[in-house]
Amino acid sequence: MPGNDDLVELLTACRRRDPAATAELVRRYLPHVRAAVRRRLAASMRIRFDSHDFAQDVWMSFFRAAVDRAELQDENRLVAYLSEMARLKVAEEYRHQTTQKVGLSRDVPFSPTVDPTGREPSPSQAAVADDEWERLTAGLPERERQMLQMLREGHTHADTAATFQMSEKTIQRLVRRLFVRGLPPEAPS
Numbered sequence: 363m364p365g366n367d368d369l370v371e372l373l374t375a376c377r378r379r380d381p382a383a384t385a386e387l388v389r390r391y392l393p394h395v396r397a398a399v400r401r402r403l404a405a406s407m408r409i410r411f412d413s414h415d416f417a418q419d420v421w422m423s424f425f426r427a428a429v430d431r432a433e434l435q436d437e438n439r440l441v442a443y444l445s446e447m448a449r450l451k452v453a454e455e456y457r458h459q460t461t462q463k464v465g466l467s468r469d470v471p472f473s474p475t476v477d478p479t480g481r482e483p484s485p486s487q488a489a490v491a492d493d494e495w496e497r498l499t500a501g502l503p504e505r506e507r508q509m510l511q512m513l514r515e516g517h518t519h520a521d522t523a524a525t526f527q528m529s530e531k532t533i534q535r536l537v538r539r540l541f542v543r544g545l546p547p548e549a550p551s
Contacts, residue, residue: 370435377429388421394441395420398448407452407459416455420448498540506536513537 372390375383399416424447434440483491495514499507505526512522513533523530 366436369437369440373429373435376425384425391441391444392417392421395444395448398445399452402449402452404456407456410459411455416448416451419451420444423447423451498543509533509536510540 372383372387376387395417396413399413399420403411403413403416424444428434428443428447431443434443499510502510509522509526512525513519517525519530519533519537523533526533
């Protein structure tokens with residue numbers, strides 16, 4: 363980290379609204395802010411937010427209200443202040459997102475069997491896909507074809523394994539075997 367004298371000069375230039383100094387301050391300390399955000403950002407919120415969203419909010423608040431604080435002339439204190447600000451921003455948004463009205467639990471993923479664009483494959487595309495399916499599954503036992511059909515319909519490996527009372531690894535091995543079977547032969551070198 364640069365020395366405190368350098369930081370004092372940089373903060374003084376930021377107070378004068380020097381765009382180069384502002385950009386330099388953000389460049390130097392953005393990794394600390396993003397790290398603080400990432401430590402606190404719950405997996406359920408990562409669907410809606412990125413660490414950049416919170417980092418921008420932290421910097422906006424910092425330049426509005428905290429850039430003039432005298433106690434932030436020390437780098438360790440500045441990093442601690444920015445990290446705490448990031449933690450509070452994430453916590454505040456988490457509280458907001460977990461209310462019933464907004465509710466993170468209200469997000470419902472697209473059904474894997476429904477194309478989000480609303481387009482259906484053309485009849486020729488469907489015929490080609492069915493032919494390829496038949497080629498890949500030809501000669502497989504009926505039970506394995508049923509497992510693969512469940513996966514084709516959008517069920518997870520876990521769902522399929524539970525239905526057939528097997529481990530997920532067994533289902534994954536079946537898919538890998540089918541994948542290798544579908545690869546074209548290698549050209550001679």
